[in-house]
Amino acid sequence: MSLSFDLVPGTHRTSPEKLVEILRDPGFVKYFSDHQAVATWTADAGWQDSKIENYGNFDIMPGTAVLHYSQEVFEGLKAYRHDDGSLWFFRPEMNARRMIQSCRRLDLPSLPEEDFLTSVYALMTVDKDWVPNGDGEKSYYMRPFIFANEQFLGVRSAARATYAVIGGPAAPYLSDGMTPVDIWVTTTYSRAGDGGTGAAKCGGNYASALAAQREGAEHGCSQVLFTDAASHEWVEELGGMNFFAVTADSALITPPTAGTILEGVTRDAILTLAPSLGLTPDVRPISLSELFAGIVEGDIVEAFACGTAAVVSAIGKLLHQTDGEVEVMPLTSPVGEVTRAIRTALLDIQWGRAADPYGWMHKITD
Numbered sequence: 125m126s127l128s129f130d131l132v133p134g135t136h137r138t139s140p141e142k143l144v145e146i147l148r149d150p151g152f153v154k155y156f157s158d159h160q161a162v163a164t165w166t167a168d169a170g171w172q173d174s175k176i177e178n179y180g181n182f183d184i185m186p187g188t189a190v191l192h193y194s195q196e197v198f199e200g201l202k203a204y205r206h207d208d209g210s211l212w213f214f215r216p217e218m219n220a221r222r223m224i225q226s227c228r229r230l231d232l233p234s235l236p237e238e239d240f241l242t243s244v245y246a247l248m249t250v251d252k253d254w255v256p257n258g259d260g261e262k263s264y265y266m267r268p269f270i271f272a273n274e275q276f277l278g279v280r281s282a283a284r285a286t287y288a289v290i291g292g293p294a295a296p297y298l299s300d301g302m303t304p305v306d307i308w309v310t311t312t313y314s315r316a317g318d319g320g321t322g323a324a325k326c327g328g329n330y331a332s333a334l335a336a337q338r339e340g341a342e343h344g345c346s347q348v349l350f351t352d353a354a355s356h357e358w359v360e361e362l363g364g365m366n367f368f369a370v371t372a373d374s375a376l377i378t379p380p381t382a383g384t385i386l387e388g389v390t391r392d393a394i395l396t397l398a399p400s401l402g403l404t405p406d407v408r409p410i411s412l413s414e415l416f417a418g419i420v421e422g423d424i425v426e427a428f429a430c431g432t433a434a435v436v437s438a439i440g441k442l443l444h445q446t447d448g449e450v451e452v453m454p455l456t457s458p459v460g461e462v463t464r465a466i467r468t469a470l471l472d473i474q475w476g477r478a479a480d481p482y483g484w485m486h487k488i489t490d
């Protein structure tokens with residue numbers, strides 16, 4: 125039976141005056157909106173007890189499994205306010221399906237696509253006043269997640285799990301998109317190996333990226349580009365974003381996901397949009413040697429990171445340490461013309477400024 129996510133009576137709301145202040149400068153979800161969607165799963169009864177309630181604490185005991193073994197998955201999607209005030213999701217069914225795949229990998233109970241969609245629409249309808257207008261590409265970022273919520277210290281899959289959706293207003297994650305970011309290329313740390321959890325959207329993948337991210341930050345970089353765990357020669361993804369290189373002859377190279385790279389919804393949209401912009405999508409392995417030589421020789425002229433939170437963020441430089449020396453590979457600054465064109469095409473669809481021939485946008489409310 126499908127779940128309903130009804131608002132529990134008597135919840136409280138932020139005052140309109142305070143909300144105006146928050147929406148003016150929301151950062152990347154510095155503030156959470158008034159409500160959350162929740163549901164509980166047990167091995168005996170399946171999914172139940174679904175509702176929308178005030179954003180607030182979970183009752184988590186110290187012995188709860190997720191705190192010890194990270195049995196957890198999550199998603200990220202955005203709601204956009206169009207000029208006429210209406211609210212829209214971008215491809216929410218893709219998030220629902222990817223979460224099912226992530227749950228399979230983490231051996232968590234998956235939430236049916238229909239219930240995922242009911243929950244995100246219900247939360248966004250209740251908290252619709254929290255969606256900023258599109259100035260500065262602000263939107264509402266939503267974070268659905270499922271975690272092992274049973275107390276025990278044995279290593280096994282939990283017999284009780286919690287699903288929740290929280291969110292809040294968000295500016296783009298990395299920069300305003302028009303300011304290129306510098307990226308640290310790590311060949312010491314790995315994000316994912318064959319047969320691992322690289323293709324799942326789970327907290328552990330992001331935790332394992334943090335030491336590399338710190339190393340990058342110490343060199344002035346905002347993000348890290350990971351290479352394959354076996355040889356550290358093949359480009360994979362950033363710590364939470366997919367990677368694209370743009371060639372001088374207008375190809376968009378991105379590595380195949382191949383079980384170690386997250387199947388990004390934005391990545392997929394860019395590959396779909398590319399031909400309409402005169403670009404050739406080229407999904408194939410790309411080595412660091414090819415990438416660096418291509419930059420030096422002028423065959424690779426731009427690179428960008430993409431993701432729901434990051435949107436499309438131009439890469440200004442790649443920094444890589446070999447034998448103690450930091451090598452700097454300059455890309456484009458200001459933003460290259462291909463990165464700019466992709467960004468604009470995507471944002472125009474998301475903000476309803478261009479036709480949506482792919483049926484990506486789904487109306488939430490008028």
Ligand code: COI
Nearest residue numbers: 199200364431432433434
């Ligand atoms: C997303 O883009 O939705 C992510 O989860 C990435 C994270 C860096 C915020």
